[in-house]
Amino acid sequence: MTSTQTIGHWADGKSFAGNSERTAPVTNPATGVVTGEVALATAEDARAVIDAAAAAYPAWRDTSLAKRTAILFNFRELLNARKAELAAIITAEHGKVLSDALGEVSRGQEVVEFACGIPHLLKGSMSENASTNVDVASIRQPLGVVGVIAPFNFPAMVPMWFFPIAIAAGNTVVLKPSEKDPSAALWMAELWAEAGLPAGVFNVLQGDKVAVDELLTNRGVKAVSFVGSTPIAQYVYATGTAHGKRVQALGGAKNHAVILPDADLDLAADAMINAGFGSAGERCMAISACVAVGPIADELVAKIAERAHTLKTGDGTRDSDMGPLVTRAHRDRVSSYVDAGEADGAKVVVDGRTVTPDGADEGFWLGPTLLDHVTPQMSVYTDEIFGPVLSVLRVDTYDEALELVNSGPFGNGTAIFTNDGGAARRFQNEVEVGMVGINVPIPVPTAYYSFGGWRSSLFGDTHAHGTEGVHFFTRGKVVTTRWQDPTHGGINLGFPQND
Numbered sequence: 107m108t109s110t111q112t113i114g115h116w117a118d119g120k121s122f123a124g125n126s127e128r129t130a131p132v133t134n135p136a137t138g139v140v141t142g143e144v145a146l147a148t149a150e151d152a153r154a155v156i157d158a159a160a161a162a163y164p165a166w167r168d169t170s171l172a173k174r175t176a177i178l179f180n181f182r183e184l185l186n187a188r189k190a191e192l193a194a195i196i197t198a199e200h201g202k203v204l205s206d207a208l209g210e211v212s213r214g215q216e217v218v219e220f221a222c223g224i225p226h227l228l229k230g231s232m233s234e235n236a237s238t239n240v241d242v243a244s245i246r247q248p249l250g251v252v253g254v255i256a257p258f259n260f261p262a263m264v265p266m267w268f269f270p271i272a273i274a275a276g277n278t279v280v281l282k283p284s285e286k287d288p289s290a291a292l293w294m295a296e297l298w299a300e301a302g303l304p305a306g307v308f309n310v311l312q313g314d315k316v317a318v319d320e321l322l323t324n325r326g327v328k329a330v331s332f333v334g335s336t337p338i339a340q341y342v343y344a345t346g347t348a349h350g351k352r353v354q355a356l357g358g359a360k361n362h363a364v365i366l367p368d369a370d371l372d373l374a375a376d377a378m379i380n381a382g383f384g385s386a387g388e389r390c391m392a393i394s395a396c397v398a399v400g401p402i403a404d405e406l407v408a409k410i411a412e413r414a415h416t417l418k419t420g421d422g423t424r425d426s427d428m429g430p431l432v433t434r435a436h437r438d439r440v441s442s443y444v445d446a447g448e449a450d451g452a453k454v455v456v457d458g459r460t461v462t463p464d465g466a467d468e469g470f471w472l473g474p475t476l477l478d479h480v481t482p483q484m485s486v487y488t489d490e491i492f493g494p495v496l497s498v499l500r501v502d503t504y505d506e507a508l509e510l511v512n513s514g515p516f517g518n519g520t521a522i523f524t525n526d527g528g529a530a531r532r533f534q535n536e537v538e539v540g541m542v543g544i545n546v547p548i549p550v551p552t553a554y555y556s557f558g559g560w561r562s563s564l565f566g567d568t569h570a571h572g573t574e575g576v577h578f579f580t581r582g583k584v585v586t587t588r589w590q591d592p593t594h595g596g597i598n599l600g601f602p603q604n605d
């Protein structure tokens with residue numbers, strides 16, 4: 107027996123069903139059971155949600171920093187107290203194990219905490235007497251309605267890269283989650299309401315290309331933050347900017363780890379396991395190519411294989427290390443890349459296709475897979491696979507390794523493992539990738555730095571969160587002032603307060 111629910115939109119502080127007759131199934135990847143039907147908005151539905159955000163904007167923009175910050179603190183406290191609920195929703199629709207889902211929420215929460223400091227972050231500058239009796243001041247103001255379009259792999263964290271800062275800065279938000287795991291967004295909308303956010307400041311629009319296209323073309327939307335695959339990121343950037351919007355579009359990835367001969371191979375092998383197979387490889391910062399430099403490859407592969415065999419693949423609500431892939435189609439696609447790699451001559455050292463999971467037979471399983479002797483021509487190397495498949499490439503020198511990392515289309519994350527500080531510094535300087543780890547396999551920047559890749563991993567020039575995030579969600583204004591008659595009036599001996 108299954109019971110399905112209809113997952114709709116959230117606008118003007120309440121649920122909104124919309125008028126669409128199109129829906130998409132939402133599935134628990136660990137059981138294969140359809141648990142819900144998500145509404146796929148019509149353009150008219152999308153306009154209604156955007157209009158709700160537009161209506162809320164003037165009052166929210168004019169709400170004092172003190173009040174906005176108080177609501178952000180409330181949201182942070184509620185999220186922190188109830189994050190297990192959100193993690194359970196993520197596991198049920200995405201499949202990642204509960205501990206990983208909790209980790210995702212915590213990383214999102216860090217951005218909420220960063221955004222709580224918005225009064226400091228929005229401070230402008232001022233020059234007195236720039237000309238005789240003339241002062242010049244710079245201020246930053248919100249943009250208006252902003253769209254956030256999220257991928258399936260981080261249904262809570264990726265939206266939280268953007269909306270806390272957007273809201274704190276005085277914008278109103280329309281979040282378009284992935285249709286594969288749409289419920290986390292609604293849970294966060296309800297939390298915002300409980301935190302005291304006025305209706306219409308945070309809205310959720312469920313849907314597919316129709317919803318995205320309305321966000322990209324609607325005159326009421328001033329900026330769009332997108333995260334997803336590179337072809338869609340490119341489309342979103344081109345379409346949004348052609349319609350006069352500010353766009354940051356974060357795309358796909360194919361991340362390399364370079365293991366130098368002097369590295370501690372046990373630590374490097376641990377790191378390859380964590381970064382290759384965490385969240386079943388469905389992370390844009392996952393390591394999918396391990397480049398072994400010099401004579402260490404046999405030993406390194408043996409150490410990774412030994413560890414991979416100990417991992418337990420199963421239902422994320424049980425005590426598993428790795429959950430299922432998000433959909434059956436995606437599992438089949440990832441598995442077909444392993445078939446292709448094998449056919450192309452790669453050696454399958456650990457074969458996830460034969461895994462025995464701790465979970466339902468109908469789950470979308472693929473165990474950790476380790477391929478050795480992968481070459482740069484193989485599709486398992488050239489394409490973003492987004493699954494638990496780690497390919498080992500063998501090269502003789504640091505220069506060959508660097509050339510590999512720099513010649514692919516993506517430049518999201520990378521890591522080098524070495525005890526040689528000089529080599530690490532050279533890599534940090536020469537590698538053409540946005541986020542670099544030195545003996546750190548998944549170098550996701552903390553909230554007060556900015557997240558973003560280079561090359562086809564990001565379109566636009568502003569990265570997510572940190573001061574770049576504040577910059578993205580505000581625009582500058584410079585005010586030049588001369589007061590001919592600086593009178594003032596009124597008497598109040600009370601202590602000045604922020605209420």
Ligand code: NAD
Binds near residue numbers: 313315
């Ligand atoms: P996706 O590109 O399929 O979907 C992302 C969003 O775009 C979803 O909301 C989806 O509904 C929408 N969308 C899909 N097709 C569309 C179309 N034709 N027109 C308009 N909108 C469309 O990505 P995904 O499969 O959900 O997520 C995985 C991808 O996201 C991977 O490529 C991964 O590397 C990338 N990703 C990148 C980062 C980063 O920071 N660079 C972070 C997380 C995920």
